[in-house]
Amino acid sequence: MNARLERKLRLLGVVVAVSVIGAIAFGLGQGLTSVSAIEVGISYGIIISAALGGIELFVLGGPMRVWLSGLSFAANVAVRSAIYVAIIIPTQFFQLGSVLAGQSLDSSMKVFWIAVIYSIVFSVVMNLVIGITNIIGPRAFLNFITGRYHRPVEEKRFVLFVDIAGSTGLAERLGGIAIHRLLDRTFRLLTVAVVDYRGEVLNYVGDEVIVTWPERGGAVDCRPLRCFVAMREELSRASGQLEREFGAVPRIRGSLHFGPVIVGEIGDVKRAIVFNGDVMNTAARLEELSRNVDGGFLASRAAMERFSSAPPFAVCDLGRLPIRGRVDGIDVVGIAAQTLI
Numbered sequence: 001m002n003a004r005l006e007r008k009l010r011l012l013g014v015v016v017a018v019s020v021i022g023a024i025a026f027g028l029g030q031g032l033t034s035v036s037a038i039e040v041g042i043s044y045g046i047i048i049s050a051a052l053g054g055i056e057l058f059v060l061g062g063p064m065r066v067w068l069s070g071l072s073f074a075a076n077v078a079v080r081s082a083i084y085v086a087i088i089i090p091t092q093f094f095q096l097g098s099v100l101a102g103q104s105l106d107s108s109m110k111v112f113w114i115a116v117i118y119s120i121v122f123s124v125v126m127n128l129v130i131g132i133t134n135i136i137g138p139r140a141f142l143n144f145i146t147g148r149y150h151r152p153v154e155e156k157r158f159v160l161f162v163d164i165a166g167s168t169g170l171a172e173r174l175g176g177i178a179i180h181r182l183l184d185r186t187f188r189l190l191t192v193a194v195v196d197y198r199g200e201v202l203n204y205v206g207d208e209v210i211v212t213w214p215e216r217g218g219a220v221d222c223r224p225l226r227c228f229v230a231m232r233e234e235l236s237r238a239s240g241q242l243e244r245e246f247g248a249v250p251r252i253r254g255s256l257h258f259g260p261v262i263v264g265e266i267g268d269v270k271r272a273i274v275f276n277g278d279v280m281n282t283a284a285r286l287e288e289l290s291r292n293v294d295g296g297f298l299a300s301r302a303a304m305e306r307f308s309s310a311p312p313f314a315v316c317d318l319g320r321l322p323i324r325g326r327v328d329g330i331d332v333v334g335i336a337a338q339t340l341i
Contacts, residue, residue: 036103044097051087069188073135077127084123089116139200140273144265149273152264158218158303159261159279160199160211160228161287162190162254165296167207170248182246183207189238190252193230197223202275208287212275215258219308225335226312228254228297253296255286258303282330285323293318293334301331311335 060068060080068076091097092115095105133141143149164170164186171179187209194201194211199218202210211227218224231252235242239249259279266274282300290298298318304311313335320329 036101039101040097040103043100044091047091047096047100048088051091052084055083055087066188073131077124077131080127080130081120081123084126085119088119088123092116092119137201143273144271149264152262154260155263156215156259157261157263157275157279158213158215158224158256158258158306159202159275159283160213160224160254160256161283162209162211162228162231162252163287163290164207165251165253165291167250170250174246174248178246182242182248182250185238185242185245186235186250189234190231192234193227196230197227199223199227215306218258219306221309222307222311224256224303225299225307228252228256229313229335251296253287253290255283255290255297256299256303257283257286258300258306281325282323285325286330286332289321289323289332295334297335298332299334301333304333 060083068079071079093112098105136144164183167179167183170182174182187204190209191201199211199213202212204210211224212218213224231254235250235252242249257279259277259282261275261277261279263273263275265271286298286300290296298321299315304315315333315335318332318334320331322329
């Protein structure tokens, strides 16, 4: 099974399970303790969560993802909310939960209109949360809520820097507005690989994106390496469309490093979670060096040694390279150029 499809199916299963538990808890909290009431609640939980989860993962997050991302925040929330309501209201109107549970139907329109109001409020609130989460980043949003980094902590992290090669020349040829649109489209494509390999987008800096993984997650199946290769594959698949629209297909280069970073919240009005430490500086300087190596990618030996399995493609030991800010240089490897076409 395709890894992306498998991940979505697992997530859908979790959504349905959590929704069923929530439906049971809500019913018990309302005093609906009979077996028939619990069965109806479970049925509604399964139907609505499976429908909304499926639409979210396989439609809104699939074929419609690019179109939706081109809308303004308000328009995006409005369209998604309308789709949610279009699923929930018929489910309530035809009382599919009761039908599935084999229970008698309720002819009261009052119950239906209460369900309609609930559906609209639920859909708008849910999609506002989804929209805000996408702006902040899912993990950052969760970390802000839990206060995980309210006080700075030290963590060991993989840090991947990915840069758009030749962006200055592209900007001169395309102009300011067009290069911004190209960068936006490119970063959206690259994010697909980041999600697939469970990375976290830390920041976009000009023509560069920084992605991180905690030690345990990044070590599995060489995810940072696979992510970078998948990024190039995404650009290759979209090359025809990018060439037609912009007259150019961006190329990327990158660097990977591993080590301790200090992670913590900073600021007030526009609060952010930031990463500091020598690992960040070294990864940035490795990215500068990647411009001069075949394949356009460098990984530190420190990062390679943390993987729990061998890389899925050929790597070449480039020895110790001099690097700005480190007297003794740094041991690095590259990925075979044929892998990174």
